[in-house]
Amino acid sequence: xxxxxxxxxxxxxxxxxxxxxxxxxxxxxxxxxxxxxxxxxxxxxxxxxxxxxxxxxxxxxxxxxxxxxxxxxxxxxxxxxxxxxxxxxxxxxxxxxxxxxxxxxxxxxxxxxxxxxxxxxxxxxxxxxxxxxxxxxxxxxxxxxxxxxxxxxxxxxxxxxxxxxxxxxxxxxxxxxxxxxxxxxxxxxxxxxxxxxxxxxx
Numbered sequence: 001x002x003x004x005x006x007x008x009x010x011x012x013x014x015x016x017x018x019x020x021x022x023x024x025x026x027x028x029x030x031x032x033x034x035x036x037x038x039x040x041x042x043x044x045x046x047x048x049x050x051x052x053x054x055x056x057x058x059x060x061x062x063x064x065x066x067x068x069x070x071x072x073x074x075x076x077x078x079x080x081x082x083x084x085x086x087x088x089x090x091x092x093x094x095x096x097x098x099x100x101x102x103x104x105x106x107x108x109x110x111x112x113x114x115x116x117x118x119x120x121x122x123x124x125x126x127x128x129x130x131x132x133x134x135x136x137x138x139x140x141x142x143x144x145x146x147x148x149x150x151x152x153x154x155x156x157x158x159x160x161x162x163x164x165x166x167x168x169x170x171x172x173x174x175x176x177x178x179x180x181x182x183x184x185x186x187x188x189x190x191x192x193x194x195x196x197x198x199x200x201x202x
Contacts, residue, residue: 018055024048113147122146 025048028041113119119142120128127142 018052018059021048021052021055025052111144111147113143114150116143119143119146122150 025045028045028048114122120133123142123146127146132138132142
């Protein structure tokens with residue numbers, strides 16, 4: 001495979017292919033060059049060896065660059081794969097949370113509310129505007145809020161009535177005791193009067 005070198009390594013008289021350089025080195029020791037000048041042969045061989053070293057360095061540099069590029073590409077691919085796995089995990093997590101929300105039975109579903117017509121008739125005007133009635137979510141929130149306020153009001157009224165009942169019971173018991181006392185006094189007076197009347201008859 002030919003090795004591409006930079007401009008400093010180019011020599012018009014030498015091939016960029018290392019196989020060609022090796023072939024030329026082999027030719028130098030063949031019989032056809034046996035009669036050539038030794039100094040010229042030495043210069044030629046040193047040039048070929050220099051060229052071979054240059055090609056070797058260029059090949060090492062190219063290999064190192066390719067390895068670095070491959071490592072960078074692999075790292076980028078691994079990071080992309082990791083990001084994809086994270087996204088898939090987050091997607092599955094969100095899908096599970098959405099399913100939980102869909103299956104969640106809220107407490108308000110078991111609460112008996114005022115009917116919509118009752119709400120429209122009884123709730124404060126700001127809680128039943130046209131905008132609220134057109135917004136299903138806000139309408140439900142307002143109905144729940146109204147239900148809570150009504151239950152609190154009725155609970156307070158219930159406590160007031162219970163307090164009044166307790167007061168009336170106490171008053172009734174006190175009156176009953178008074179009536180018993182009066183009855184006892186009347187009975188005593190009646191007995192005394194009967195006894196006195198009997199004595200007068202005698």
